[in-house]
Amino acid sequence: MTKPVIAIAGLTACSGCQLTLFNCEEELPQVAERFRFAWFPMGLSGSDECGPLDVAFVEGAVSTPEDLETLINLRNRSSLLVAIGTCAIWGGIAAMKNNESRKELAETIYGDSAHSIKTFAPGPLQRFVTVDFAITGCPPEKGELLTTFASILHGTLPVFPGYPVCTEC
Ligand code: SF4
Numbered sequence: 001m002t003k004p005v006i007a008i009a010g011l012t013a014c015s016g017c018q019l020t021l022f023n024c025e026e027e028l029p030q031v032a033e034r035f036r037f038a039w040f041p042m043g044l045s046g047s048d049e050c051g052p053l054d055v056a057f058v059e060g061a062v063s064t065p066e067d068l069e070t071l072i073n074l075r076n077r078s079s080l081l082v083a084i085g086t087c088a089i090w091g092g093i094a095a096m097k098n099n100e101s102r103k104e105l106a107e108t109i110y111g112d113s114a115h116s117i118k119t120f121a122p123g124p125l126q127r128f129v130t131v132d133f134a135i136t137g138c139p140p141e142k143g144e145l146l147t148t149f150a151s152i153l154h155g156t157l158p159v160f161p162g163y164p165v166c167t168e169c
Contacts, residue, residue, distance in 0.1 A: 014087075017060075061125075062122060
């Protein structure tokens with residue numbers, strides 16, 4: 001059986017969603033056996049940043065030009081793009097200051113260097129690209145992450161009880 005090729009990437013975030021995978025200690029060897037991790041900078045492997053992907057799991061909000069470039073790269077290469085966690089789905093912590101002036105926030109943090117900071121109001125993935133599936137939580141439940149992996153192996157996506165019918169709800 002051909003292994004699905006996946007990427008796990010983090011944008012502006014705390015990496016807690018990606019750590020959920022490492023918390024699946026017992027199941028992690030099976031996951032590693034059944035999928036090919038083409039790109040997972042934080043973890044198992046990955047230097048292939050060019051080839052096609054079956055699924056890209058993306059954590060974090062889009063708050064810098066680099067985030068946007070990474071997201072578009074992954075979207076263009078992936079059959080499915082899965083948002084993992086509150087930051088990716090709704091903007092999370094990165095978006096909590098969106099009602100305040102970006103310029104003033106940058107000056108507060110970076111002082112005289114603020115003019116060199118390239119940033120924009122952080123937003124969820126779906127503001128920029130099509131998102132095929134989302135796993136909620138901050139961080140997500142590891143069971144839901146594993147169920148999603150298992151479903152992908154069967155060529156489908158899971159239905160989790162209590163989820164909104166769309167991620168904009
Ligand atoms: Fe961290 Fe929560 Fe954002 Fe995941 S959703 S990256 S755990 S703050």
